[in-house]
Each structure stands twice: as structure tokens, then as C-alpha cells.
Amino acid sequence: xTRISEEQVRHVAHLARLAITDEEVHTFTxxxxxxxxxxxxxxELDTSNVKPTSHVLDMKNVLRKDESAPGLDQEEVLKxxxxxxxxxxxxxxxxx
Amino acid sequence: xxxxxxxxxxxQSMIEKKEVSIPDLVDESFKRIAxxxxxxxxxxxxxxxxxxxxxxxxxxxGKTGVLSGIPIxxxxxxVTKGLRTTAASQILFNFDPIYDATxxxxxxxxxxxxxxxxxxxxxxxxxxxxxxxxxxxRNPWNLNHVPGGSSGGSAASxxxxxxxxxxxxxxxxxxxxxxxxxxxxxxxxxxxxVSRFGLIAFASSLDQIxxxxxxxxxxxxxxxxxxxxxxxxxxxxNVPAENFAAGLTxxxxxxxxxxxxxYLGEGVSEEVRQSVLDALKVLEGLGATxxxxxxxxxKYGVATYYLLASSEASSNLARFDGIRYGxxxxxxxxxIDLYKxxxxxxxxxxxxxxxxxxxFALSSGYYDAYYKKAxxxxxxxxxxxxxxxxxxxxxxxxxxxxxxxxxxxxxxDPLTMYANDILTIPVNLAGVPGISVPCGFAENGLPLGLxxxxxxxxxxxxxxxxxxxEQATDFHKEKPEx
Numbered sequence: 001x002t003r004i005s006e007e008q009v010r011h012v013a014h015l016a017r018l019a020i021t022d023e024e025v026h027t028f029t030x031x032x033x034x035x036x037x038x039x040x041x042x043x044e045l046d047t048s049n050v051k052p053t054s055h056v057l058d059m060k061n062v063l064r065k066d067e068s069a070p071g072l073d074q075e076e077v078l079k080x081x082x083x084x085x086x087x088x089x090x091x092x093x094x095x096x
Numbered sequence: 097x098x099x100x101x102x103x104x105x106x107x108q109s110m111i112e113k114k115e116v117s118i119p120d121l122v123d124e125s126f127k128r129i130a131x132x133x134x135x136x137x138x139x140x141x142x143x144x145x146x147x148x149x150x151x152x153x154x155x156x157x158g159k160t161g162v163l164s165g166i167p168i169x170x171x172x173x174x175v176t177k178g179l180r181t182t183a184a185s186q187i188l189f190n191f192d193p194i195y196d197a198t199x200x201x202x203x204x205x206x207x208x209x210x211x212x213x214x215x216x217x218x219x220x221x222x223x224x225x226x227x228x229x230x231x232x233x234r235n236p237w238n239l240n241h242v243p244g245g246s247s248g249g250s251a252a253s254x255x256x257x258x259x260x261x262x263x264x265x266x267x268x269x270x271x272x273x274x275x276x277x278x279x280x281x282x283x284x285x286x287x288x289x290v291s292r293f294g295l296i297a298f299a300s301s302l303d304q305i306x307x308x309x310x311x312x313x314x315x316x317x318x319x320x321x322x323x324x325x326x327x328x329x330x331x332x333x334n335v336p337a338e339n340f341a342a343g344l345t346x347x348x349x350x351x352x353x354x355x356x357x358x359y360l361g362e363g364v365s366e367e368v369r370q371s372v373l374d375a376l377k378v379l380e381g382l383g384a385t386x387x388x389x390x391x392x393x394x395k396y397g398v399a400t401y402y403l404l405a406s407s408e409a410s411s412n413l414a415r416f417d418g419i420r421y422g423x424x425x426x427x428x429x430x431x432i433d434l435y436k437x438x439x440x441x442x443x444x445x446x447x448x449x450x451x452x453x454x455x456f457a458l459s460s461g462y463y464d465a466y467y468k469k470a471x472x473x474x475x476x477x478x479x480x481x482x483x484x485x486x487x488x489x490x491x492x493x494x495x496x497x498x499x500x501x502x503x504x505x506x507x508x509d510p511l512t513m514y515a516n517d518i519l520t521i522p523v524n525l526a527g528v529p530g531i532s533v534p535c536g537f538a539e540n541g542l543p544l545g546l547x548x549x550x551x552x553x554x555x556x557x558x559x560x561x562x563x564x565x566e567q568a569t570d571f572h573k574e575k576p577e578x
Contacts, residue, residue, distance in 0.1 A: 004456070008456070009452070012452050012455050012456045012459065013452065015455050015459060016410060016439075016451050016452060016455040017414075017417070017432070017435040017436050017439055018436060018439050018440050018443070018448060018451065018452070019433075019436040019437050019439070019440035020440065024448075028448075028449065028452055031449060031510060032449070032452060032453055032456065034510075034511060035402065035453060035510065035511065036453075036456075036466075038398075038399055038511055039399040039402065039403055039466065039470075041395075041396065041399055042396055042399055042400065042403075042469050042470060042473050043469070045393075045396065045472075045473060045476065047469060047472035047473060047476070050472040050473075050475050050476060051472070051475055052468055052471030052472050052474070052475065053471055053472075053474040053475040053478055054301060054471060055301050055331070056287050056288075056301070056478060056525075056526065056527030056552075057287060057288045057331070057333055057527065057552075059288075059331070059333070062330035062331075064327060072194060072195070073194075076194040077194065077420075079192060079194065080190075080191060080192060080194070080420065080421035080422070081419070081420055081421065082418060082419075082421075082422070082423070082424035083424065089419060089420060091419055091431055091434070092428055092429070092430055092431050092433075092434055093430065093431075094430070094431050
């Protein structure tokens, strides 16, 4: 039984904002299916009473004082933008 | 004999006696790079002009500490202001950072001189450095073999004598595995020891920056310079810096070593197994004792890791969209199309594969079955380590199941490639510190590495054991012929 279909791979690629060719759909379906099948070995373990670990250190709610500090310089920030105009980053139109 | 065959304290005493100058050290680095990097291909970008100027300035102002004036290479996923930083990805091919990572600031304060940026697997995803978008780094011990990864450039540059030390990053073994493959010393500190601010994030709950050096003492000096809480990284731990080098007493009498049977079992090659047993004999000779233990959930480490690390990566890499920096695709019709084309053209295959896996594991309907399940198994793996380290001072095993494989040998088989990290991944999942030190050579002449794992924030003991072993053996004195 396959764990993941070509249709699912296309959907996931859309969620991940990746353009994908038909050939890639085919390859990724095979490879992701193999990886997910491999990962299903975790089902051998009963984890019904196990708390999930998202982070290994015992720390939560790290706070700092709410003080203003200088941010990044606008000219510096814009330096890496592929397209810009009048101190702003330019993108294709969003509204049809 | 190269200047970099000396340890740091010896180099500093040579500077003091005016036998060598800081410009000499930097010159040594660039000469060696010019001589061998055409073959080794460890560096993506060099910063020669600035480095030479810094060397002149440092010489003029006078040295102050053990790291003053020492050339260093930095993995190319650590941002350096005004020095191109690519994470070995096409999507950042022209990225010019506007600030320095915290570790880079700390090193500058300590006086090191950055000579350039080191090759790696794209976004640190890989175990061979073959996933770099720019070049394949080669193992200095045998140019047909991989240097390991993802910090392959960091390990190869130190092994090849191009720099006395480098920084790498380790998410599932990316410092220790290449250190093992290249016959050098690589430390992954406790999660939270070193600030991740300015490290291009792969898997934020696992990533740690750490030093790669020719010997344990230098490694301890370098780590001391980069540790500490950082207001810019809320996951950096508020644990004071320690003088790790002062703890290198050579004394391991009464030390209790745990050897997990899972680390010497199936999949681990006979010569690797033998090298670890030999190392344990050396440590026994120094007064330590060892016993076999079990880390029963080790075999689930790789699956757990690939689900968690890929999920975190799919989120972290969402920022690369062609808008604010890096590569932007041409000819997109609308914004979504621009994102999709930019990412399809900018990311390599392995990065796409992991983004896809992570997006799938986090997607509606699959989250509980894959992502949450893996987080629960992570709890069990972490507990394995905590249980064993309650009764033992360190855990010892091999760093990798085999010596370095050939370039091209397993690049088309993701699962076999992933299995290479089976002995290093659990250490990241548990968040404990681990080091790889040279412990022999395979029949084909390639180096082998011994992995020493300690308790949270007990790098001091890990270093003490590594140093005692190193001083009792000669493997770290061997150098590749280039």
C-alpha cells in the first residue's frame, strides 16, 4: 500500500510554495513514500502516556524589558532586495 | 611542518617571542589555501584583503588572548557582515549580510581573523557536502571520498591545514560526523550553550554551533570564547562560561563509562567496532571503568529526527521567497507564482525533499500521526540518555558506523544517507553535548572517530575524557598528504 499519492504530493508542494514538474511529482511520491514508510516504525511504540518534547531545556517565557532600541538601517535592509523603488521593496501585483 | 601543527598556546608563545607575527599566520593560511583548495574545495568565499588588513592592525595593537590573531574559517550558514553568506544555496547566491552572528562578534572580540566561508550541504541538509549548490568538497585523506557533512568544508579545511580551526553547526551530527571522517576534533555543545543568533536556521530545536580543531585543547579554548546567554536568542541558556581548558587534567581515574550495546551492534563495521574497543582499553589503562548499557530507543532516532527536523525546516525555510533578499525568479505572473518559481529554481533536491516531508508531517490530518508522534518518541530517547547518565559520567561509542564513503556512492539513496547519522542524531534529540576525536584509521587509510557524550552542560567532563584519551594516543598527530 502506498502512503502518499501523486495528488497529495501536488497538494503538499502547493502548501510549501514549490513549483513542481510532473517528473518531480513522480520522484517525490516514490521517495516520500519510502521515507514515510520507514518513519512508521515509530508506531511500534506505545506513546499514549508520553508527553511530546518540543524543546530539551527547561525554560519557558523568556522575557525582556519593553524598551525601544534602534532597528536595522533602511538603506542596509534594501541592499539585498532583488527589486526596489523609492525606499520600498517591489513585488508583482497582489490584487487582480 | 606547518605553523598550524602547533597548538594555540604554542603559537601565542611564538608570537610573544616574535618568532612569528599575526600577518605570518594569516599568510600561512592563504598560502595553504592557494596550494590545496583547488583540490579540497573547502572554501566558498575568501576574505583575503580584509583578513590581511585585520592581521596588520592586530599586530600593531598587540595581542591580548589565546585566540588573538588566529585565522579561522566559518561555515557558510553563519552570517558575517559584509561577507557573502550563502548556506551553499542558489537561493542566497548573492546574500550580503547586514549584521554579524553573535558567535562572529564574540570571536572578533577574542581577536580571531576570519579568512573565509566554508562549504556545506545546502542549508546543512546532508551528510556528505555533496548537496552544496556550488562545489563538492573532497576528503583531504583521499580525494575520492566525501569529507562528511554537513560541515564538510569546516572539517576538511582544518584537516588540510588551511586554517587551525573553524566553526561548524550540528543538527543531527553535522560537526561530529565530518570531524570523524576527516580525522579532526569536533564538538557539538549542549543545546543552548551557544547563541544561534545569526545561524541560518535549519531545525531550531536541534541546531548548535560548535568548534572544529586539530586537538582537544584548542577546541576547549574556542568553545569558551563563543558560549553564553544572548538576549538575541531566547533559547540560549543562562549558564556561565567556563574555563574548559583548565579542566584538562589528564586524570580519568574512577571515571564511569557507559557503552551502549546499540552503538556497537548491527550496521557498525568491524574495524569501527574494534577501534572503539581499543580506545576503551586505553581509557581503562588510565583508570576508568566501562560497562555495557542500553539506549533502547536508539533505533528510532533516525525516523524521529527526519520527521522533526524536516518539519522545523519547512517552517524555517518559508522565509526564502525572493522578496527581501537572495534569488528571485524572472517572469512570474503574480505573487504566489513568484514564490513558487523562486523556490523551485533556488532550492536543491534534498532541501525540497525535506520541505515536502516536513510540510506533509505538519499538514492537517497528519500532524498527530507523524509530527506529534515523533515529539513523543523524542521524549523517550531523551529519557534513555538521562537514565544512563545518572549512573555514568560519559557515554562512549563510535561517531559513525563506517569511515568516509566515496563521492557519489550513496547520494541517490536518501534513506541510506540518513542512516549514516544513526549514532549522532540521538545526541541532538536529547540535547546533550558530544565530541568526536580521532581514534584510528580504517584499512583504506581513512580516519575513524570516537564519540564521547556527556550530561547537559557538562562539556568539561567530555573534554577531560577526550583530552586524556588523545594524550595517550598518537592518532591526532597524523596528517593527510596533500
